[in-house]
Amino acid sequence: MDLGFHIQDLRTQLLVGLGALTAWLILQFILKLRAVGFTRSKFYPFQPFGLPGALFPNTWWNAGVLYAWEGRNTIYKDHETFALIPYLMGPPLLFTSSLEVTRQVTARKAPFDKNKKSVQGLRLFGENLVTEKSYGEWSRHRRVVNPAFNQELYHHVWDSSVRTFKDMTASEGWDLKDTVETKSIGDLVSKFALLIITDVGFGMPLSWNEPPGSEEGTMTLLEAFEVMTKNLLITLVVPKWAMGLPLKELQRTKQSHEKIMAVMRDFIQERRAQLGSKTDVERVNESRTVFNLLIDANDHEGKAVLSDQELFSNVFVMLFAGHETSGKTLAATLGLLAIYPDEQEKAYTTVKELLAGGRDPTFDDFDALRPLQACLMEALRLFPTGSLIIRRPTEDTVLRPEGEQPPVFVSTKTLVICDITGINYNPRYYPDPNVFVPSRWTNGNEPEYLSFGAGPRACIGRRFAMYEMTCFLALLLRDWKVEPILRPGESTDGWRKRVLDDTVTLTITMGPDRVPLRILRRT
Numbered sequence: 063m064d065l066g067f068h069i070q071d072l073r074t075q076l077l078v079g080l081g082a083l084t085a086w087l088i089l090q091f092i093l094k095l096r097a098v099g100f101t102r103s104k105f106y107p108f109q110p111f112g113l114p115g116a117l118f119p120n121t122w123w124n125a126g127v128l129y130a131w132e133g134r135n136t137i138y139k140d141h142e143t144f145a146l147i148p149y150l151m152g153p154p155l156l157f158t159s160s161l162e163v164t165r166q167v168t169a170r171k172a173p174f175d176k177n178k179k180s181v182q183g184l185r186l187f188g189e190n191l192v193t194e195k196s197y198g199e200w201s202r203h204r205r206v207v208n209p210a211f212n213q214e215l216y217h218h219v220w221d222s223s224v225r226t227f228k229d230m231t232a233s234e235g236w237d238l239k240d241t242v243e244t245k246s247i248g249d250l251v252s253k254f255a256l257l258i259i260t261d262v263g264f265g266m267p268l269s270w271n272e273p274p275g276s277e278e279g280t281m282t283l284l285e286a287f288e289v290m291t292k293n294l295l296i297t298l299v300v301p302k303w304a305m306g307l308p309l310k311e312l313q314r315t316k317q318s319h320e321k322i323m324a325v326m327r328d329f330i331q332e333r334r335a336q337l338g339s340k341t342d343v344e345r346v347n348e349s350r351t352v353f354n355l356l357i358d359a360n361d362h363e364g365k366a367v368l369s370d371q372e373l374f375s376n377v378f379v380m381l382f383a384g385h386e387t388s389g390k391t392l393a394a395t396l397g398l399l400a401i402y403p404d405e406q407e408k409a410y411t412t413v414k415e416l417l418a419g420g421r422d423p424t425f426d427d428f429d430a431l432r433p434l435q436a437c438l439m440e441a442l443r444l445f446p447t448g449s450l451i452i453r454r455p456t457e458d459t460v461l462r463p464e465g466e467q468p469p470v471f472v473s474t475k476t477l478v479i480c481d482i483t484g485i486n487y488n489p490r491y492y493p494d495p496n497v498f499v500p501s502r503w504t505n506g507n508e509p510e511y512l513s514f515g516a517g518p519r520a521c522i523g524r525r526f527a528m529y530e531m532t533c534f535l536a537l538l539l540r541d542w543k544v545e546p547i548l549r550p551g552e553s554t555d556g557w558r559k560r561v562l563d564d565t566v567t568l569t570i571t572m573g574p575d576r577v578p579l580r581i582l583r584r585t
């Protein structure tokens with residue numbers, strides 16, 4: 063055999079292959095540029111939210127998963143709207159920090175819809191309110207769930223928040239202490255929010271020390287959520303059959319899914335058993351928890367509005383959307399109040415005057431607690447837990463930014479990223495965007511608020527979240543003061559960077575991770 067000829071042949075084939083690949087990449091690159099109308103672009107090998115972009119950190123050559131967060135003060139400096147072209151892999155993206163463009167993308171009947179792939183992680187158990195397409199089955203889901211979010215439910219949220227807060231301080235031993243140091247206020251407030259959603263959303267009041275599944279040796283629901291959230295990437299990339307392999311993280315991820323499925327199955331069965339023994343009149347008079355309404359809609363004879371799978375999936379998404387977001391927001395708010403003692407003092411003065419004699423806050427106090435709501439809104443501006451509104455054009459479209467900026471063409475091949483972080487740090491809308499200024503939201507000239515989304519797909523749980531978080535904050539500030547636990551020689555700016563800014567993670571929602579705090583009893 064002529065080995066020299068064989069190698070020569072192989073080399074030629076390799077060169078031809080490489081040439082073809084290069085030609086194909088160049089063609090794709092041109093098509094991607096065309097898909098965004100040759101708009102001003104930045105170039106990276108991959109897109110930030112897919113593999114392998116998300117696997118590598120955000121750096122000069124890679125737009126990692128925290129691209130928008132880490133670039134919040136820089137990437138929009140020259141252009142409020144620009145394209146990101148992944149030249150090796152992934153669709154072209156149009157990033158915008160423009161309110162005007164975001165309004166056009168999220169408006170009712172706008173030619174934009176959810177992108178199925180972007181909400182893949184929330185489709186773990188099937189389609190639901192969050193994952194359905196606006197021009198698909200979404201309105202059917204929203205029609206079923208909408209009526210549950212009413213005043214009666216919010217009353218329930220408030221009462222449950224008071225009860226759970228007291229349960230927390232008693233169970234965590236705070237009631238016997240003057241100073242509490244916690245390594246992670248995030249863990250406590252996340253648990254608080256989970257207990258509220260299980261109680262109010264599903265009629266399952268659980269005590270602080272007995273979260274579901276707390277039998278010895280098994281994962282609790284809280285742990286299951288944490289594992290599932292942290293390992294979302296594993297869920298998205300590892301095929302189902304491989305989840306059974308004997309690797310620790312795979313096993314834990316699998317266990318977390320099983321736990322969540324089991325708890326939800328129990329929820330559904332228990333509730334069905336309760337509802338089954340009731341007449342129609344009794345059903346109507348029943349406490350209208352989100353869950354009762356879902357079951358009702360599911361079971362009503364001849365009028366099944368949601369399939370069993372959809373019911374299951376909506377239960378999951380409510381548990382998820384209803385706890386992670388509020389927990390992370392509360393953690394960020396407490397962290398910021400700790401390093402802005404003047405703002406904390408102002409909020410405390412409101413609470414002290416309103417709750418004279420140390421009484422508990424009631425539902426009717428909500429409006430008077432507006433300065434506390436402003437602290438939460440401002441923290442959520444700085445750390446928007448739902449940080450990206452991702453949409454795909456349903457037809458080729460032109461977006462028109464404000465002022466002098468040129469119109470932007472986007473084809474159906476493009477993903478449009480309305481970057482809430484980008485908008486929230488845009489100095490045109492929020493002067494001194496890095497500073498925590500709660501009075502932005504009470505000065506009578508409030509800017510538009512994007513942190514709960516916009517348009518018909520905006521957050522259905524906004525008021526739910528604001529009630530539970532305001533109540534928590536009122537109770538905490540009434541009795542306690544929060545302080546940062548500084549390292550020797552550390553400034554509060556250094557603390558903010560280390561504990562808040564640099565610990566932000568993006569799984570499904572975004573926010574600081576743990577937030578260590580010193581909590582001192584007020585005398």
Ligand code: HEM
Nearest residue numbers: 191192383384387388391448513514515519521522523527
């Ligand atoms: C601080 C707390 C919260 C924040 C920051 C937040 C943020 C958001 C955002 C930005 C969206 C829009 C996403 C998009 O357009 O792609 C959204 C949608 C949604 N949120 Fe929230 N959320 C919070 C709390 C809650 C709570 C407590 C619940 C339920 C109890 C909830 C349930 C939902 C649902 C079901 C949707 C999808 C609505 C639809 O597409 O029709 N959220 N949320």
